[in-house]
Amino acid sequence: MKIQSTGSTLHGDILIPASKSHTIRAVAIAAVANGISVLRNPLMSDDARSAVHGATGMGAEVRLEKDWIIRGNGGKPADSCRFIDVGNSGTTLRILTGLCALGDHPVRFDGDASIRQRPMTPLLAALENLGVKVTGSTGGKCPFTIQGPIRGGNTTVNGVSSQFLTALLIACPLAPADTEIVVENLNERPYVEITLDWLRRSGIRFEQQGPDWFRIFGGQHYRAFERSIPADFSSATFPLCAAAITGSEILIRGLDFSDHQGDKAVFSYLEKMGTKIVHATEGVWVKGGALNGIDIDMNSTPDALPAMAVAACLARGTTRLLNVPQARLKECDRIAACAKELKKMGADIVELEDGLVIRESKLKGTEVHGYNDHRMVMALAIAGLAAEGITLADTAESAGVTYPTFLEDMNKLGANIKPI
Numbered sequence: 001m002k003i004q005s006t007g008s009t010l011h012g013d014i015l016i017p018a019s020k021s022h023t024i025r026a027v028a029i030a031a032v033a034n035g036i037s038v039l040r041n042p043l044m045s046d047d048a049r050s051a052v053h054g055a056t057g058m059g060a061e062v063r064l065e066k067d068w069i070i071r072g073n074g075g076k077p078a079d080s081c082r083f084i085d086v087g088n089s090g091t092t093l094r095i096l097t098g099l100c101a102l103g104d105h106p107v108r109f110d111g112d113a114s115i116r117q118r119p120m121t122p123l124l125a126a127l128e129n130l131g132v133k134v135t136g137s138t139g140g141k142c143p144f145t146i147q148g149p150i151r152g153g154n155t156t157v158n159g160v161s162s163q164f165l166t167a168l169l170i171a172c173p174l175a176p177a178d179t180e181i182v183v184e185n186l187n188e189r190p191y192v193e194i195t196l197d198w199l200r201r202s203g204i205r206f207e208q209q210g211p212d213w214f215r216i217f218g219g220q221h222y223r224a225f226e227r228s229i230p231a232d233f234s235s236a237t238f239p240l241c242a243a244a245i246t247g248s249e250i251l252i253r254g255l256d257f258s259d260h261q262g263d264k265a266v267f268s269y270l271e272k273m274g275t276k277i278v279h280a281t282e283g284v285w286v287k288g289g290a291l292n293g294i295d296i297d298m299n300s301t302p303d304a305l306p307a308m309a310v311a312a313c314l315a316r317g318t319t320r321l322l323n324v325p326q327a328r329l330k331e332c333d334r335i336a337a338c339a340k341e342l343k344k345m346g347a348d349i350v351e352l353e354d355g356l357v358i359r360e361s362k363l364k365g366t367e368v369h370g371y372n373d374h375r376m377v378m379a380l381a382i383a384g385l386a387a388e389g390i391t392l393a394d395t396a397e398s399a400g401v402t403y404p405t406f407l408e409d410m411n412k413l414g415a416n417i418k419p420i
Helices: 020-032 046-057 090-100 121-129 162-174 189-201 233-246 262-273 302-313 325-329 334-344 374-385 396-401 406-412
Strands: 003-006 013-015 036-040 061-064 068-071 083-085 107-110 133-135 144-147 153-158 179-184 206-209 213-216 226-228 249-253 276-280 283-287 295-297 318-322 348-352 355-359 391-393 416-419
Touching (some): 020 189, 020 233, 090 107, 090 121, 090 162, 121 133, 121 144, 121 162, 153 162, 233 249, 233 262, 233 283, 233 302, 233 374, 233 406, 302 318, 302 355, 302 374, 325 334, 334 355, 334 374, 374 416
Parallel strands (some): 013 249, 153 179, 295 318
Antiparallel strands (some): 003 416, 036 068, 107 144, 133 144, 249 283, 276 283, 318 355
16 A cells, blocks of 8 residues: 655644554463453554464463453463464564473464564573573574573573563573573663563562673563553654644643653653644643754664654754664664655765765655555655655555554544545
């Protein structure tokens, strides 16, 4: 599917949907908990469906109603769990790989073409140190087969993606012995904080020395829970940036700024660039205006890179988006993709190994490629709102991975975005 976007001024309010990161962690933990868990206001998206599919494959019972009701399997994948297709969900792949490694029988993992390009070597190597057997992988990618159980012990994990560490933190409490984890090169620290928050809420005991060393006590279990899933700051990035670049005023509702999600920092990025941000009882008021280029360390917010690259094009002077090499390991190489597609629209943009340098540019509508990457598609769609002419972005159905109501919500705000 293609979407077409043209120049727009936004107004009104928007309620942000639930967090993908929280929803998938909630599904995974509920799947191995003792008892029945209730997830209130979860995100119903393609990635969340992949997590639910994996949970049922592991032996959990799931009822998808207004709230999601999940009866856990008690801590180990069912004997019938032999194959899990994670679709396009990298978070599901990493977390369920760790949980399925708790069993003593082989489980094969696979997914779509994008998943087959996502690196898994750091997690698979860390699990092998803990007694897990890995077979069938080519270049440390899907498809592969794991066979546990995780015994506990000592391991080291490269944190080039925080999801590798998250997978170990969630799985290792269910191992029979304690596990010591040394982390190298940790990126995306706020996502680890989300995971640790879930562990604390679950009563899981662990020791921590900074972000680079953990001792997870073995022989534990997850208790059933009832929790409302927080709204998604990563999804909020798109209407936020759209308002900033079009000089519009909108109200964004539903966000909890006490949550650990890293992408709440995007509000600060844009405020420093000149967007007016006002926190009120009813939500956050965003009023766009003249933007100024700044330097931004994006390491904690890799998912915001495409949208911030668009904002940088409309900012006076030069903007440098730095220290985000892991953006190359997402659904596509987002650094290269941003540089290539925004250049098509007239952007003055230079690709760095770990980021982008962008100078003020006059964007012109054209046909651009979305790479089957939800965040690229949505970023290019909002670029069209501030560009001359018509912007056409393909693979637009991928927005459903995390933000299935993107078109509906943006149209509610007055954005000229429509499917073709």
